[in-house]
Amino acid sequence: MNKQNKNITAERIQQRFATLHMTQRELAEKTGKTETTISRWVNGSRTPFATDYPILSKALQCTCDYLLGLSSIPTKTGIQEANDKMLLEVLKRECEKYPLCMKRCELCKTNRMIEELESTEREENQ
Known part of the structure; x- marks a missing residue:
């Protein structure tokens, strides 16, 4: 994944945090990931694995396409x-x-x- 996509994913996760009033700890609990992993996703130093996106999108109440920057609409039709x-x-x-x-x-x-x-x-x- 290139740097631009890493930043988009990080930005989108941050946007969903703000919208849902969620903390990194809450997301870690919902996804079964560590707070360190969530922190790395949020700051853009790492991106989720492909298998993480369905869990992440479910927890953040948005689509995988939105998290990947393929859609500007966060919710599913x-x-x-x-x-x-x-x-x-x-x-x-x-x-x-x-x-x-x-x-x-x-x-x-x-x-x-x-x-x-x-x-x-x-x-x-x-």
């Missing part, structure tokens, strides 16, 4: 939400083809984190 759900289902089916992974690969970890975040959101909305 109905079409994007439907596409994300379809993609997640495809990824889960793909993962099920490889039982030897024992649910330890990054994809499985990402799926579990997304499921936990969705479960927490459902509980909060009830």
Whole structure:
């Protein structure tokens, strides 16, 4: 990832912090990452791995495209939400083809984190 994209991701994370009145510690708890990792993402010295973006976008209530600087609109449209759900289902089916992974690969970890975040959101909305 080039320097410009690193800065865009860092800026977008900072913008979402401000919008959501969230701290780095809260984001670390929601994503299962360390505060040091979150700090590096925020200051632009590191960028999230590809598998981190779904978890990060869910926690920050925005799209991956927004975090990557591919969209200026932070929230999802109905079409994007439907596409994300379809993609997640495809990824889960793909993962099920490889039982030897024992649910330890990054994809499985990402799926579990997304499921936990969705479960927490459902509980909060009830």
